[in-house]
Amino acid sequence: MKKPMREKFKKLLLKEREKLKGDINHLDFKTRKDSAGDLSSHTFHMADLGTDAFDKDMNLDLHGAEQEIMRQVDDALVKVKDGTYGKCEVCQKEIGIKRLNVIPYAQSCLKCQKKMEAEKKL
Numbered sequence: 001m002k003k004p005m006r007e008k009f010k011k012l013l014l015k016e017r018e019k020l021k022g023d024i025n026h027l028d029f030k031t032r033k034d035s036a037g038d039l040s041s042h043t044f045h046m047a048d049l050g051t052d053a054f055d056k057d058m059n060l061d062l063h064g065a066e067q068e069i070m071r072q073v074d075d076a077l078v079k080v081k082d083g084t085y086g087k088c089e090v091c092q093k094e095i096g097i098k099r100l101n102v103i104p105y106a107q108s109c110l111k112c113q114k115k116m117e118a119e120k121k122l
Contacts (some may be wrong), residue, residue, distance in 0.1 A: 001085060001086040006083070006086070010077065012104045013077050016073050017073045017074070020066055020073065024063065024067065027063045069105065076104065076107075088107075088108045089107045091108075091109060091112055093109055
């Protein structure tokens, strides 16, 4: 991939990173707020306690997913810097521009991604 195109994707990745950072900070705040809430405002009904636990678990799952995407974005930014951005980690062929426009931190081409997903289903 030529340098001007890599620079375009670097900007996309940095924008994605900032968005993720905001999302992660929001989830951190929400999880801390839920954990340290005012007990006088909480009900102790079993259904409410179950809902609270579910919400907390869901926020933790989302937090983990967002952190994984952040790691992939950071990996992609390193590849932009070293000139290897846009190559499939499996087959070493170029990842399609359309795919990178949708998922700028993609690590594999569509063909290899489909193959890996099919193998996971087995």
